[in-house]
Amino acid sequence: MLSAADIIAYLDEMFPRSLAETWDNVGLQIGSASSPCRTVMTCLTVTEAAAAYAAEQRVDLIISHHPLIFSPLKRVTPEEAVGRVIYTLIAHRINLFVAHTNVDRAEGGLNDWLAESLGLLDIGMLDPEAEAAGYGRIGRLPSRMTLRSLAEYTAEALNIQGVTMVGREDKLVQAVAVCSGSGSHLWPAALHQGADVLITGDVKYHTAVDVLATPLAVIDAGHFGTEAMFPSRMAELLEKEAKKKQWPLRIIVYKEGAGPMVTVQKGVFDGETDL
Incomplete structure (x- = not known):
């Protein structure tokens, strides 16, 4: 019988936990690896809504990018959001596995998925010294475009409400560096490697x-926007492995919509207020 351990072994092969930061909390956070596994759900963050959906779908294993348990918990009670999620998972015998900075850094992981989502060509490590792992990727657009056009294209390609940008709107760009999540600290490396623009959150x-x-431009597509492809791309990998090994596995992608933050556009204020 297929178990959570079989899925976890594959994930550890693809995204070794040794790549995770020492401060990170990856791996099995709730449940038992020996549990039978018939249904897997991938998600970016295990919210209360995600946990409830997993329970409704009779999920056996959740694979999340963001850790549910990050800092040591002082208590687990239904008065706190994390406690309510833990209650739900345990009550419904749902295991939780986290793949975080190891997926960020691994070759073929989240940063490659981000670069591919933007249609970049000749994708390589932003840090040329990183042979098999590292934050950030660098590639090129098929043709040059203005920074404004790239900003609009990025919002469309990542299916987000909008982006912010740093730099002249008419600046021509083609060499693009990317880093999923919070990657603005990599701007000196992007500049050094000859990128025209860094896309991050x-x-x-x-x-x-x-x-x-500096000559560099930056597009901020948000933490959520630069990582939102995690559930679908992780599901694709699992589907290929399940087909290869003939696993009787049902895979569900949990979609979180627009993320927790919503962009409000400036409008005409009519002067009315409820204050």
Whole structure:
């Protein structure tokens, strides 16, 4: 009988836990690896809604990118969101496996998926010294375009509401560096490797000010936007492995919509307020 351990062994082969940061918390967080596994659900974050959906679908194993348990918990109670998620998973005998910074860094992992989602060519490691792992990728667009056009294209390619950018709108770009999640700290490496623009998330104000004084441009597509392809791409890998090994496995992709943060566009204020 297929067990969670079989799935976990495959994930550990593809994305070795040794690649994870020492501060990270990856691997099996809830449940038992020996549990039978008939249905797997992939998700970006194990929210209360995701846990409830997994219970409804009779999921045996959740594979999440973001850890549910990151810092040591002082208590597990239904008064707190994390506690309620843990209650749901345990009550429905759902195992939870986390693949976080090891997937960020691994070759063929999240940063490659991001670069491919943007249609980049000749994709390589942003750090040329990284032989098999590292944050960030660099590639090129099929043809040059303006920074404004690339910003609009990025929002469309990643299916997000919008992006912010640092740099002149009419700047021509072709060499593109990317880093999923929070990667603005890599802007010096992107500049050094000859990138015209870095696409990442969670760019801070002072980082933007520093970048503005350089030839590099930055597009902030958000933490969620640059990682939202994790559930579907992870599911694709599992489907190929299941077909190869003839696993009787049902795979569900949990989609989180637009993520927790919503962009509100400036409009015409009519002067009415409920305050």
